[in-house]
Amino acid sequence: MRTADRSGTPEPHDRPALPLRPPTGLAGILAAGGLGRLRPGAVCVSGGRNASWAVTQECGTPLFVKHVTGPAAGRRLANALAFERDAAHAAPVHHLSYPRILAQCEQRGVQVFEFIDGRPGPAVLDEHDLGAAAAHRLGRALGELHRRFRPAGDPRRSRVFPSEAALEALPESTFLDASHAELSVWRLLQNDPELCDAVRNATAAEQAAPLVAVHGDLRLAQVLWSGESVHVTDWEEYGSGDAAADVGTLVGDILWAAVLDMSRRARGNRTAASGCDVTDAGASALEHVKPVMAAAWRGYLEERPGADAGLARRTSAAAGGHLLNRVLAVARNEARLSATQRAAVGIGRALYRFPGDYAPALGLAP
Template sequence: MVTNATAAAQTAPEWVRKALADAGLVSPSAPGLDAVRLAGRNETYRVQTPAGSYVAKRLQGPAATARFARSTGHAELGSGPLTPQLVHHDADALVLLFTTITDAISGSDLLVQESFSTRQCADLGSAVGQLHNAPLAAVAQLPTPSLSMPSDEALRALPLDLVSRFTAGEVQAWRLIQSDPQLPGYIRALRASSDDAQHTPIHGDLRVDQVLATSDALHIVDWEEFGSGDPARDTGSWIGEWIYRAILDIPTARGDGRGSQTGSVLERTDFTERDVIARGVAKLDAQAPFISAFWDSYRTQRTVEHDEIARVTAFAGWHMLDRLLAHAHSRPSLPGLHRAAAGIGKRILSNPVGAAEALGLMTPTTTVGAA
């Protein structure tokens, strides 16, 4: 679990101490333990005990019971080498207790710092491919993973009581999606094709911040959406993360050494439209080796047909819009760069096969069972 927190230590809450005691890691009468609160939608603490360091998570929010069932279901299947060990769980309290992955760096930090290696991406691709090859029967009894894509009703209109709680940025984001003459149709088509696809076990929420890196391994965390689903959801969202990063990097000097900079943001203001397009292409070219390393390694584990590849890129396109909505949740307005990302997402959704070819995903590669 995540270990790089910056909050000050505090006394561990009673539910954390109880979980540790129930797991036999501390005495029920042990004095207070220091804990650090970690960020996220759940109530999560890292705590140090005489037996070692652990992360305690109490699930909260929508569908917490289903997310708990999926998390424990994944652990009961053996978790895998890239997953922190679940050492205790309490179904009544919705509490999970994991071993801590020490000295770990979040994948999102690696991406921003340009510290991801192609080897790490290849390792992740192989691990995800193995996950998607696991028997579907193993997840048959788990709650179906939720899909973040909006419903038909939401694509047409949202309830007034919900909109009244939106930030101005969220209102702008939904208006951008709902008022587009074509975008809702593209989203409906992707959801329908994904529903009809052959399902496999999936992570269900594979993003760079769900990956932790240590000096010798990568670890995939937060299996709250684990279950049966379209494998293109996982691969598409991962590839979408790299495309999204390339778009966000258009106005920055990260890695290209062009112009003076302050905090990595270029001080130049004379970019033409041609400059912006050229920089976008260059930024995506810079990410291409990492996308290819993940994808080529993934395809050594399982055969991927062309219709699935099209869904992979379509989900990568949807990821731009998903990030738009997530960014808007805490913003009074939508920056132009995020609007641009949404526009690129729409273009990918409109022609996923063409996007797959442009990204090199259609390139033949060795697959399991291939001659």
């Protein structure tokens, strides 16, 4: 395990307890936005990095309130506001929907959105309702974003994960705050010279790729399905970048959810899964969701037929990076890696090292 020699006090990464009450000053923010008063009571609805609430106006209209907090809160809030501005000037879209900001206070980091009564992507996938038709609509929505929005004015920043710097040495604060399971993952990655070469290649390919406007964190949890409509939420990582960052995150998240589902089926409720069980489950998961990923890819290309020839290869590598990201996120609160997590690391490494070979297996046909 390698760590960078950096001085300073490590920053804690544990999420703070979410407040039960909406942020102070919300009444004034609503009044300034012409939204009137609220009915008593609010429901805290988020377990993510931001606190958020479902509230109801006196007239009966529901609203969604988000308090942007945590690391880089100012940057993330600015990105979300940049998306709103860019959306107002973009060419008309027919498939991409998103919650509109109705009121906000940049100083307090508070945003008030229209409330979308929809099912989140992970629930749709768990209930086996994310079929080819729904995935196709999501692909078209993403294609519209990349084709019709102009790249944001902020400079391009690398979205390749893991970064070359982390593979060389972890920051001291990250090392000291990491769980044993997290360090086990980093040990596997840092001691894989072929993976390190693949990440360097992916970073170079990303920098040479055409620049588009990207969501930046297009996991299934950021998508709401309401009837036939697809609503993409949480634009805090919006900016300029390679289209593969978005498409790869989406493909990787579908694959990650499927691997978890199949491993649960393999081990049952009481018996721990063996390595063989998980390997079989991973292969079965890929076959199970390949039509879903292929449908999303087809929908994407229908809206963006001029996508560059290297996009499928870069998307495959980005999907591998997302799997590694997900394993690290889960390992944050665990003492050791499970067989499923080790299998996911293996899949992620393979996608990174052989992206062109695995692109067809992910449904990323030309």
